[in-house]
Structure formats: C-alpha cells, structure tokens
Amino acid sequence: MNNTYSETAPAAGTRKFDVESIRSDFPILARKINGRNLIYLDNAATSQKPRQVIKSLTDYYEQTNANVHRGVHTLSIEATDEYELARSKVANFINAPRPEEVIWTRNTSESLNLVAATWAEQNVGEGDNIVITAMEHHSNIVPWQQLAARKKAELRYLAAGEDGLLDISNLESIVDSRTRLVAMTHMSNVLGTVNPVRELADRAHAVGAVILVDAAQSVPHMPVDVRSLDVDFLCFSAHKMLGPTGIGVLWGRYDLLEEMPPYMFGGDMILEVTYEDANWNKLPYKFEAGTPNIADAIATGAAVDYLNDLGMDNVWLHEQELTVYAMEKFSALNEVKILGPKDPTLRGGVVSFIHETIHPHDLGTALDQQGIAIRTGHHCAMPLIRSFDVVAAARASFYIYNTKSEIDALVNGIRETEGYFSR
Numbered sequence: 001m002n003n004t005y006s007e008t009a010p011a012a013g014t015r016k017f018d019v020e021s022i023r024s025d026f027p028i029l030a031r032k033i034n035g036r037n038l039i040y041l042d043n044a045a046t047s048q049k050p051r052q053v054i055k056s057l058t059d060y061y062e063q064t065n066a067n068v069h070r071g072v073h074t075l076s077i078e079a080t081d082e083y084e085l086a087r088s089k090v091a092n093f094i095n096a097p098r099p100e101e102v103i104w105t106r107n108t109s110e111s112l113n114l115v116a117a118t119w120a121e122q123n124v125g126e127g128d129n130i131v132i133t134a135m136e137h138h139s140n141i142v143p144w145q146q147l148a149a150r151k152k153a154e155l156r157y158l159a160a161g162e163d164g165l166l167d168i169s170n171l172e173s174i175v176d177s178r179t180r181l182v183a184m185t186h187m188s189n190v191l192g193t194v195n196p197v198r199e200l201a202d203r204a205h206a207v208g209a210v211i212l213v214d215a216a217q218s219v220p221h222m223p224v225d226v227r228s229l230d231v232d233f234l235c236f237s238a239h240k241m242l243g244p245t246g247i248g249v250l251w252g253r254y255d256l257l258e259e260m261p262p263y264m265f266g267g268d269m270i271l272e273v274t275y276e277d278a279n280w281n282k283l284p285y286k287f288e289a290g291t292p293n294i295a296d297a298i299a300t301g302a303a304v305d306y307l308n309d310l311g312m313d314n315v316w317l318h319e320q321e322l323t324v325y326a327m328e329k330f331s332a333l334n335e336v337k338i339l340g341p342k343d344p345t346l347r348g349g350v351v352s353f354i355h356e357t358i359h360p361h362d363l364g365t366a367l368d369q370q371g372i373a374i375r376t377g378h379h380c381a382m383p384l385i386r387s388f389d390v391v392a393a394a395r396a397s398f399y400i401y402n403t404k405s406e407i408d409a410l411v412n413g414i415r416e417t418e419g420y421f422s423r
C-alpha cells in the first residue's frame with residue numbers, strides 16, 4: 001500500500017522556498033490578535049491569501065470587469081480570456097487532459113453535490129451500492145446518504161483502523177460487482193491520513209465502478225495528478241489553496257461529463273432555446289449556468305501561479321517537516337492524544353488532538369488569547385469524531401507560511417492553559 005503522494009507527478013518550482021519571504025506576501029500575518037502576533041494554524045478550514053491573489057481581484061475589478069462569453073467589446077473579451085486562462089492553469093495544475101474538463105463550482109461541497117445530482121442520479125439504481133470511507137467530511141457523506149435513500153441503494157463504508165489508516169483488508173468484498181461509485185477523501189481533514197487513491201481506483205475500475213476523490217485537503221498541499229491517480233472525478237476548493245472563497249472545482253473525465261445531464265439551467269449553459277425546448281452547450285459551459293464567478297476564478301489562477309512558483313513538492317516537504325516537528329513536540333504533552341497515523345510520513349499537515357482534561361473549546365479560546373488560531377469542534381466529520389468517544393477535538397493545521405517557532409508557541413500555549421486550568 002502506498003500512502004504517500006509519490007503516486008503523483010512531481011512539481012518543481014522556480015522560487016526559493018524561503019518562509020520569511022513567503023510570509024511577507026501575506027498582509028494578514030502582520031495582524032495582532034489580543035495584543036500578540038497572529039499565529040494562524042487553521043489552514044485546513046481556509047488558508048490566508050497572498051498579496052498576489054488579492055491584487056488579482058482588485059486588478060480585475062479596476063481594469064477588466066465585464067461579463068464573459070457574451071460581448072464583442074474589449075473588456076468582455078479580456079475578461080473571457082482571463083477567465084478561460086485560469087481554467088487552463090487549474091487543468092495543468094492537476095494534469096487534466098483537457099481544460100474543458102474543469103468545471104467551476106462554488107466549492108468542494110457543490111462539486112460533490114453536482115456529481116450526486118447528475119452522474120449518480122443516472123447511474124445508481126436499486127440494489128447498487130456506493131462506497132465511501134469512515135473518514136469523510138460531511139460534504140462527502142450526506143449527498144450519498146440522500147442519494148442511497150432516494151434510489152434504494154446501499155451506502156457502504158471502508159473503516160478507519162486504530163492506526164488512523166484506511167482499512168482496506170476487505171476491499172474486495174466491500175467494492176463488489178454492485179458498486180457503482182467509490183467516493184473517498186484523498187487526505188482526511190481530521191486524521192491527516194493520506195489515502196491510497198490509486199489502489200482504490202484500480203479496484204473500482206476492476207468492478208466497473210467510477211471513483212470520485214474529495215481532494216479538498218490534498219490539492220492545496222501536494223502534487224496531485226489526475227492521470228497517474230487514474231480517477232474519474234476530483235473536487236476541491238480555491239479558498240483552501242490561497243484562493244478566494246466562493247469558488248471551487250469539479251474535474252471530471254470528458255466522456256463522463258459529456259454523458260451527464262446539466263445540474264442547473266439558464267443562460268450560458270444552452271446552445272439553442274425555442275419556446276418549446278432547449279439543448280445544451282458544450283463542455284464546460286453545460287455545467288456553468290448564469291454569470292459565473294469571474295473575478296474569483298481569475299484569482300484562483302493567481303493562487304495556482306503562486307503555488308507553482310514554490311513548487312508543490314516543496315510545499316509538501318515543508319509541511320512534512322512541520323508535521324514531524326509538531327508530533328515530536330506534542331509527544332512531550334502528557335495529557336494530549338494525537339489522532340491519526342503515528343508515522344508522520346503517512347499523513348499531511350493536519351494534527352488533531354484531544355486533551356484529557358481541557359475541553360477543546362476552552363483550549364481554543366485560551367489559545368486565541370495568545371493570538372493562536374486553531375480549529376475546535378467536530379470538524380464536519382461527526383461520525384469519525386464520535387468514534388473516539390468525544391464530541392469535539394482540537395486541530396492545528398499547517399501551510400506554507402507556518403514555522404517551527406509557531407509550533408513551539410502552540411505547545412507553550414497548551415502548557416500555559418494547562419497551568420491555568422490546574423489552578
């Protein structure tokens with residue numbers, strides 16, 4: 001089993017990976033929170049944005065703003081070119097064979113719902129099954145629960161083992177001849193586990209099923225190559241990878257997208273409309289009804305440029321280094337239990353933990369007093385969190401601008417909070 005990302009293509013990078021220089025690109029990192037320097041460790045929820053992405057938004061609204069695909073005037077042509085260029089950048093970023101396979105959506109959740117409401121609606125029937133994992137975000141659970149109920153299909157789970165890894169010992173019996181879809185997270189937003197996507201893709205294809213990957217936590221942090229992973233659908237959100245909120249991506253195999261019915265109806269997605277009927281535009285427009293999120297798509301292109309300059313291999317290496325360091329430092333905290341794989345090379349830069357005596361919300365609030373932002377709660381993965389006999393956990397998650405000294409501050413902050421609560 002290969003749990004590292006090495007099944008994907010390497011990505012070089014043209015800029016030196018210098019964290020101090022990276023940090024200077026992020027205006028928000030200069031903020032003081034409760035009188036302390038901001039230490040932002042909630043990157044799995046959303047990342048901060050570099051000046052280059054913010055500038056792309058203001059440049060667009062100050063210089064280019066116009067509707068796309070409709071005008072013959074200069075601004076509309078420029079807006080269309082920039083919008084489509086961003087699509088091509090995203091396609092290259094994940095090594096998609098064709099830019100038309102990249103559909104702009106609002107976020108990962110909408111991408112997943114789109115597949116559930118179109119492909120799955122047509123292809124899943126009574127007695128079929130859909131296989132997901134026990135470590136999914138609600139966004140990759142609830143659409144399939146709803147679909148299974150509607151279709152009288154079965155929803156099956158691959159378990160998460162005690163070691164935090166996906167248990168695929170019974171893969172052949174769970175993914176069987178009635179499986180129509182395997183929908184799995186590439187990297188768990190709670191455990192940090194990097195899952196063996198290619199192995200599951202091979203099994204899904206062997207039984208004639210389709211595989212969809214929730215890449216919300218992988219595309220921002222490691223090289224992801226849809227061809228070497230051999231997947232059929234891949235979903236992610238720009239806001240977790242330096243881009244703006246309100247825009248996400250559904251990538252799908254051209255032949256599958258071609259066969260799928262539209263998700264929404266309206267302007268831009270049609271080829272011809274009569275008073276009686278309508279037919280559909282070519283890809284990708286068939287799935288992009290109405291005026292799209294032009295500015296945010298273009299800014300997503302700027303985010304991709306930024307990550308490409310650093311090199312996704314380097315992004316991953318930096319986060320691995322931080323994860324190894326964090327796990328080592330956390331091991332000195334006697335009352336803290338880290339969730340997920342013990343081996344830092346089998347996981348990404350997400351460290352969720354449970355404190356034996358301090359509730360995560362108290363811990364999160366106390367750390368905020370020290371300027372440290374972590375996430376606390378169920379992390380939109382209630383079934384997984386409850387499997388640890390708790391209702392909430394704390395989570396520190398890293399990105400390109402985080403440093404070892406910030407992890408030291410987190411560990412000291414937890415110690416300080418322990419001192420306060422033991423008084």
Ligand SMILES: Cc1ncc(COP(=O)(O)O)c(C=O)c1O
Binds near residue numbers: 137
């Ligand atoms: C693994 C995973 N899937 C899906 C989502 C949902 O992403 P969004 O809220 O951008 O739709 C998240 C967000 O935290 C996530 O971590």
